[in-house]
Amino acid sequence: MSRSKIGTTEAVLIILTVIISHSILSLPRDLIVRTKSATILNIIFITIICTLLALLIAKLFKKFGNADILDISEYLGGKLFKQIVGAIFIFYYMVSSAILLRNFCEALGLVYFQMTPIIFLILLFVIGSCISNRLGFNVSLKVNLLILPIALVSIVFIFIANFKSFDIQKIFPILGGGFKDTFVTGLLNISAFEGLKYLYFIPPYLKEPEKYKKISVLSAILTGTYLILCVSIILFIFPSFFTTNEIMPLYSAARYISFGNFLQRLESIFMMVWILSFISYLTIATKFAISIFQKMTNIKNTKEIINVFGLLTIAISMFPKNLAVSTFWETKIYSYFSIAIIFVFGISILILANIKKRKNL
Amino acid sequence: MKYTFKRIFVLTIIVLLLVAFSGSYKSLSIDKLAYVVAIGIDKSSSQGYNFSFQFTNVTSNSESGTAEKSPSIVNNVEANSIGSAINLMNSYIGKRINLSHCKVIVISEEVASEGISKHIYTLMNDTQIRPSANIVVSKCTAKYYIQNSKPILENLITKYYDIFDYSSNFTGYSSDATIGDFLNKLECDTCNPVAILGGMNTENIFYPTDITENQSSSVKANESTISGKRGSENIGLAVFRDDKLVGELNAFECLSYLNMTNKAKGFFITIPDPESENSYLDIYMSPTNPTKISIKITNGSPYIKVNCYFSGRIYSVDSNRQYLDKNKLEAISDICDSYLESAFSDYLYKTSKEFKVDINEFGKYALSLFLTTNDFNNYNWNENYKNAFFDVKIDSMVESSILLTET
Numbered sequence: 001m002s003r004s005k006i007g008t009t010e011a012v013l014i015i016l017t018v019i020i021s022h023s024i025l026s027l028p029r030d031l032i033v034r035t036k037s038a039t040i041l042n043i044i045f046i047t048i049i050c051t052l053l054a055l056l057i058a059k060l061f062k063k064f065g066n067a068d069i070l071d072i073s074e075y076l077g078g079k080l081f082k083q084i085v086g087a088i089f090i091f092y093y094m095v096s097s098a099i100l101l102r103n104f105c106e107a108l109g110l111v112y113f114q115m116t117p118i119i120f121l122i123l124l125f126v127i128g129s130c131i132s133n134r135l136g137f138n139v140s141l142k143v144n145l146l147i148l149p150i151a152l153v154s155i156v157f158i159f160i161a162n163f164k165s166f167d168i169q170k171i172f173p174i175l176g177g178g179f180k181d182t183f184v185t186g187l188l189n190i191s192a193f194e195g196l197k198y199l200y201f202i203p204p205y206l207k208e209p210e211k212y213k214k215i216s217v218l219s220a221i222l223t224g225t226y227l228i229l230c231v232s233i234i235l236f237i238f239p240s241f242f243t244t245n246e247i248m249p250l251y252s253a254a255r256y257i258s259f260g261n262f263l264q265r266l267e268s269i270f271m272m273v274w275i276l277s278f279i280s281y282l283t284i285a286t287k288f289a290i291s292i293f294q295k296m297t298n299i300k301n302t303k304e305i306i307n308v309f310g311l312l313t314i315a316i317s318m319f320p321k322n323l324a325v326s327t328f329w330e331t332k333i334y335s336y337f338s339i340a341i342i343f344v345f346g347i348s349i350l351i352l353a354n355i356k357k358r359k360n361l
Numbered sequence: 362m363k364y365t366f367k368r369i370f371v372l373t374i375i376v377l378l379l380v381a382f383s384g385s386y387k388s389l390s391i392d393k394l395a396y397v398v399a400i401g402i403d404k405s406s407s408q409g410y411n412f413s414f415q416f417t418n419v420t421s422n423s424e425s426g427t428a429e430k431s432p433s434i435v436n437n438v439e440a441n442s443i444g445s446a447i448n449l450m451n452s453y454i455g456k457r458i459n460l461s462h463c464k465v466i467v468i469s470e471e472v473a474s475e476g477i478s479k480h481i482y483t484l485m486n487d488t489q490i491r492p493s494a495n496i497v498v499s500k501c502t503a504k505y506y507i508q509n510s511k512p513i514l515e516n517l518i519t520k521y522y523d524i525f526d527y528s529s530n531f532t533g534y535s536s537d538a539t540i541g542d543f544l545n546k547l548e549c550d551t552c553n554p555v556a557i558l559g560g561m562n563t564e565n566i567f568y569p570t571d572i573t574e575n576q577s578s579s580v581k582a583n584e585s586t587i588s589g590k591r592g593s594e595n596i597g598l599a600v601f602r603d604d605k606l607v608g609e610l611n612a613f614e615c616l617s618y619l620n621m622t623n624k625a626k627g628f629f630i631t632i633p634d635p636e637s638e639n640s641y642l643d644i645y646m647s648p649t650n651p652t653k654i655s656i657k658i659t660n661g662s663p664y665i666k667v668n669c670y671f672s673g674r675i676y677s678v679d680s681n682r683q684y685l686d687k688n689k690l691e692a693i694s695d696i697c698d699s700y701l702e703s704a705f706s707d708y709l710y711k712t713s714k715e716f717k718v719d720i721n722e723f724g725k726y727a728l729s730l731f732l733t734t735n736d737f738n739n740y741n742w743n744e745n746y747k748n749a750f751f752d753v754k755i756d757s758m759v760e761s762s763i764l765l766t767e768t
Contacts, residue, residue: 036734111488120378127374172728173737239549255492256541265491 005207008215010141013148014202014284015219018195019226020151021281024274025103027192028230029249030331035186038176039231042186047224050193053343054216057199060350063357066209069200069349070295076353085349086296089200090289092341094309096194096334097285098316101125102326104278105317107248112271122317125275129282130310134303137287144280151277154270155226158250159233161257161266166236190343191335193223197342201288247323286313395456398433398519399465399510401503402472402480405439410472412446413437413504414458417519433518435508443483460489464522465510466496466540467503467559470599470606478547478604485544492541495526498599498606500560500582509561510593525595526557533616533628535595547604551724551742555618558582558597558609602718610708617708620669621721623651629676632700635692643677644697644759656727658740662748665723667705673697673759690759698755709751717747 006014019027035042064072069089074082105121113121132140176182199216203209234249237256246252254267286309293309294302320326401413416434436453440446447458466484468477484490499506512521529535538556546554560582582596598610598618610618619625627647634640653668675693712720724742731737 037728123374124378167722167725169725169728173731173733174729175733178733178735237545239545252492258493264493 006141006202006205007207008211008218010145011198011202011206011215012219012222013144014141015195015198015215016148016152016222016226017144017277017281017284018197019192019223020148020155021100021104021274021278022192022194023155023226023230024250024278025100025107025248026327026331028227028234029246030335031189031192031227031231032235034189035182036176037171037173037235038182038186039189039235040171040228041174042176042182042189043192043224043227043231045183046187046190046193047220047227049187050190050196050224051217051220053347054196054199054220055213057196057347057350058213058216060347060354061199061203061212063354064203066204066206068203068295069346070292072353073349076349076356083296086292088341088345089197090292090296092197092337093285093289093292094312095316096338097282097289098313099320099326099329099334101278101282101313102317102320103323103330106323106326107251108271108275110247111251119314119318122314125279125282126310126313128279129286129313130306132279132283133287133290133306140280140283140287144284147273147276147280150273152226154273155229155233155250158254158257158270159229161259162233162237162253165256166232168236170235188335188339191338192227193220194338194342195219195223197338197346198284198288200342200346201292282313286310393456394459395454396459396462398462398522399467399507400443400460400463400484401467401469401499401507402443402477403469403503404471404475407439409439409441410446411437411439411504412443412450413467413507414446414450415507415510415518416454417462417517433511435504437504443480460484460487461491462519463490463494464519465525466494467499467506468496468556469499469501469503472503473498473556473599473601473606476604481540481544481547481604484540490540492539492544494540495522496538496540496543496556497559497595498556500558505561506559506593529619530626531628532612533619533625534597534612536598536615536619536624538598549724550738551719551728552722553603553718553720553743554601555610555720556599556601557595558599558615559593559595562594598720600712600716600718600720602716607718608716610711613704614708614711617705618720620648620652620705621654621667621709621723623648630697630700632693632696635696636689640679641677642675642693644673644693645676646671646673646697646701646757649758654723654726656723656730658727658730659750661745662750663723663727663742663745664750664752665709666752666754667709668754668756669701669705671697671701671755671757673757674761675759690761694757694759697757697759701755701757702753705753705755706751709749709753713747713749713751719743719746723749 031043032039061067061072064075067075070082070086073085101122102118105118105125109116109118109121132143196216196219199219202215203212206212206215230250233253237253238246238249251267251271254270255265257266258264286306290302290305290309293299293305299305320329395416397414398417399413399415401411401415403411403413405411414436416436418434436450438446438449438453440449451458466480468480472480481496484494485492497506510518510521512518515521515524526535526537529537535557536555538554543554543556546552582594596612596615598615599606600608600610616625616628619628625648627645629643629645631641631643634642648670649672650670652670653666655666657664657666673694709721712718719742724746727742728737731740
């Protein structure tokens with residue numbers, strides 16, 4: 001797989017693919033369940049924290065030029081440590097994308113394909129991502145550049161079209177579950193910024209590496225803004241203290257949209273856009289997992305292992321016994337897993353490597 | 362060789378996916394689907410329910426064109442739940458029932474009084490039901506209501522159901538109550554749900570004693586003076602506490618509800634003529650600004666201030682009247698103010714003291730008075746709403762008549 005170079009917009013969109021795919025599922029609802037009516041306040045708070053963390057990551061990467069976290073791990077702890085870090089990140093990329101894929105297919109199956117076995121829905125996505133990866137990273141990036149803005153527009157459209165049904169008062173009580181819930185336990189919502197995981201691997205791909213800091217900050221801010229948009233739709237339409245969970249809250253919100261008798265049932269169009277953006281997300285997640293594997297094993301031609309990774313995605317996504325198990329993974333374990341790997345493990349490696357570099361100087 | 366293998370592989374995948382997805386495709390084939398346009402739920406003589414399904418004859422619609430009225434078919438089945446009713450009906454009609462075009466869900470008063478949450482949750486759990494489907498509580502049996510819901514001015518029953526709540530935009534005598542809103546309000550801690558009040562206009566109408574010549578707005582479904590070709594009518598609202606029916610609102614109370622929830626677009630009121638005794642003026646009022654609501658908690662009770670703003674046009678003109686006289690218009694405006702203040706206050710106290718439910722969503726305005734959701738939950742808005750006090754202020758400006766200004 002060639003090292004195609006990516007521009008600033010493409011890099012930001014790569015990071016946004018994660019949040020868009022995740023928000024179509026249960027993410028906005030999970031955030032609201034955790035912080036209730038204070039979710040918007042909480043997102044502003046965690047966006048500030050994530051922007052600072054993104055700045056920190058950019059600062060820590062500065063001394064290593066175009067190196068990614070694997071190169072830095074090698075510098076820090078030798079080849080074995082690099083292999084361990086690589087394996088952890090591959091595991092993280094594969095498991096997170098496969099479980100998300102399973103949940104998305106389950107939801108898709110419930111809504112549109114009730115008679116179709118889940119394996120075929122998963123196959124559809126995996127085949128799409130394998131073909132896309134075989135065509136090269138440039139193609140995936142260009143497709144992503146085309147689909148992601150449409151997916152973003154779809155969310156903005158849902159926001160605008162539902163605006164008349166919004167109850168802005170639902171932003172109150174301003175502290176939701178209380179100060180502790182909003183600013184202490186609410187810090188768990190930081191896992192929504194999972195897209196920042198790509199910051200560890202994009203430096204070697206950048207056309208203009210000097211814009212890495214800009215990409216980091218912009219991604220964090222755009223992710224926060226997007227989250228506010230998604231959460232606002234759910235918070236302002238549905239009851240603030242709802243007890244019944246919707247499997248796809250944004251899809252449910254889209255069902256409320258109609259313009260007279262002429263334009264109704266627009267959710268099918270949104271679903272189509274989201275399916276495309278999900279394939280895009282899966283392609284990029286698999287691509288990065290493969291490129292980590294390539295770096296670990298020094299293999300030259302990655303085309304042959306694309307299918308292996310595709311099969312691996314299918315295997316992992318079929319692992320949960322039912323929707324309850326995969327949803328439990330997505331809503332409960334996922335947050336801790338993401339925070340541990342992205343914001344603790346990744347940043348710790350960078351800090352230690354920087355300390356080592358300073359000592360060596 | 363490699364190329365051939367690739368081709369075979371791609372073809373196999375395509376065939377596999379086509380076969381896999383054909384299951385869903387087959388079940389959605391139009392020939393095998395029966396489209397339900399309305400569902401009725403009545404209490405049956407046994408423990409279960411009597412479900413009515415109104416179908417449209419798809420083939421007859423397409424064949425007959427638009428000139429002829431298309432017949433609708435109403436089938437009934439007794440069952441314990443909607444799921445088993447659909448199952449039984451599927452086996453009877455030999456097709457698969459599809460609810461994606463279901464426009465109305467009619468529930469009889471008896472069923473509504475016992476609680477309807479299980480029906481609402483079940484229906485909303487179905488991906489086919491649209492959140493925009495209207496929910497009607499019928500004072501007669503749901504079956505009878507559906508059987509008599511015949512389009513008079515339209516050819517298709519679906520067209521009638523599509524527009525049957527349209528007149529609420531300019532009369533305010535009914536409201537667009539949907540199943541999506543109903544579910545949201547069932548889940549809501551600051552409000553309670555409402556449904557359209559439906560009934561029959563037969564020749565044996567029960568006329569309540571309080572209907573006088575100038576109080577036609579106090580009618581409700583089943584009690585109106587309307588007689589026509591279509592048997593069913595929708596006037597007023599059914600009020601729920603959680604999922605149980607607790608009362609009814611007549612036409613004018615429904616109009617008050619629409620004003621409190623900022624859904625009113627325009628309506629007629631009939632006020633005493635300041636210039637002549639025993640005569641009345643019809644005025645068409647339109648809200649000029651959204652209703653302002655502010656809430657304070659005074660001695661533990663909600664104190665709710667409501668400010669409404671209207672402009673009015675005199676509809677019923679008479680000879681020898683000057684409808685551009687500033688003083689006369691001001692006098693009429695004052696009468697409108699006091700008339701609406703009194704009517705809205707009566708309505709609000711009825712919801713608070715009689716029904717003890719906040720259907721006006723005032724609770725959401727009280728949210729800002731609390732810092733945390735725990736504080737709000739501890740206050741228990743729904744329980745305290747019955748102690749609420751209301752201060753209604755109307756600011757209306759009757760501007761002129763419509764076309765005839767002076768005669």
